[in-house]
Amino acid sequence: MGRLSGKSAIVTGAAMGQGAAIARAYVAEGARVVIADVAKDEGQALADELGEAAHFAHHDVSDETSWAAVVEDANARFGPVDVLANNAGILRFGDIERMGRDEVDLLFRVNQLGCFLGMQAVTRTMRKNGGGSIINASSVEGLAGMAGCTAYAATKWAIRGMTKCAAMELGRHRIRVNSVHPGMIDTPMTRVHGGDAAMEFGASRVPLRRVGTPADIAPVYVYLASDESAYTNGAEIAVDGGVTSTHAFGG
Template sequence: MGRLDGKVAIVTGGAQGQGAGIARAYVAEGARTLIADIAKDEGQALADELGPDAHFVHHDVSDAASWTAVVEDVNTRFGPVSILANNAGILRFGDIERHGADEVELLWRINQLGCFLGMQAVTRTMRKNGGGSIINASSVEGLAGMAGCTAYAATKWAIRGMTKCAAMELGPKGIRVNSVHPGMIDTPMTRVHGGDAAMEFGASRIPLRRVGHPEDVAPLYVFLGSDESAYINGAEIAIDGGVTSTHAFGG
């Protein structure tokens, strides 16, 4: 315990699923944590559960003005932000021939633009206060491909690339930027696409023969937010039960 003592964190998409797991772990390890999400009821309930070291704000990651307000809020409430868990994202499947442009654009706005705006919003504070850690949520679909996933994968590959560039640009300012690439994690975002049957099918393709859970992912976010990872910058870390160990995982 206490691995994040003195840290101030923002977790986007923090109201449920993987984000909620990260927020719980951050508070447990000593970070004062701002939970940012569009899900008001779930986000406020989580902040109430976690106590005075957590606070919820309604936040649209695709809106630059909303990002400005979030960073001002956390800097005033808890102190200068030192960790950004850029976790918010959506998942949509669609064949190339039939995937509507409006849904493709929505994926881009939330997953890719939201990630960029988050990095942009926290950089000034982190630079002025000696550095920080930005952790961008990509996916195993940001490491390879999968049929029916072109638009989603495009955003996750973009996050991987943005992370590399940001690590080079912001590293001299003391800001580390890394990407995390989860495999199939049992969350509301993934369960909506097939429920138990999808989880069972996913597990059958993973070397560990199970899907992941938020509790499997959160410790990596703790490590990357802590000073234990002080020399890790520009890395891409898969947390997927071994699925990317085979070239055929996109199948």
């Protein structure tokens, strides 16, 4: 306990699933957390559950103005932001030949642009405050390919690349930037694409023979937010049960 004592964090996409697990873990370790999400009811409920150490902010990651407001609010409420967990993201499947431009644009705006705007929005605060940690949510689809995921994978490869560049650019300001690459995680975002059948199929492709849970992901975010990772910068950490170690991945 207390690994994040005194730290102020923003977690995007924090109302449910993986983001909610990260927010809970941050508060448990002593951080004060802004739960940033478009899901008002779920986000406020989580903030109420976590008490005074948490605050819900309605936030659209694809909106530059919204980013400015949430960072300003976090700075005023909990002190200068030390940690940004750029967790918000959406998943859409679609064949190259048939996927609509509107879905492709939405993936790019939320996953890729949202991540960039988040890094941009916190950099000034972190630089003035002597450093910080930015943690970008990529995916195993940002390490390899999978049929039916071209547009989604494009955003996750982009996050991987942006993380590397930002780590080089911001390191001199003691701002660390790393990416996390979850495999198939049992969350509302993934369950909507096939439910139990999808989970069972996903588990069959994992060397550990199970899909992940948000509780498998949150500890990595705690490590990267903490001072324990003071020399970890530009890293990409796969939390996937071994999927990316197999040649079968992306088949």
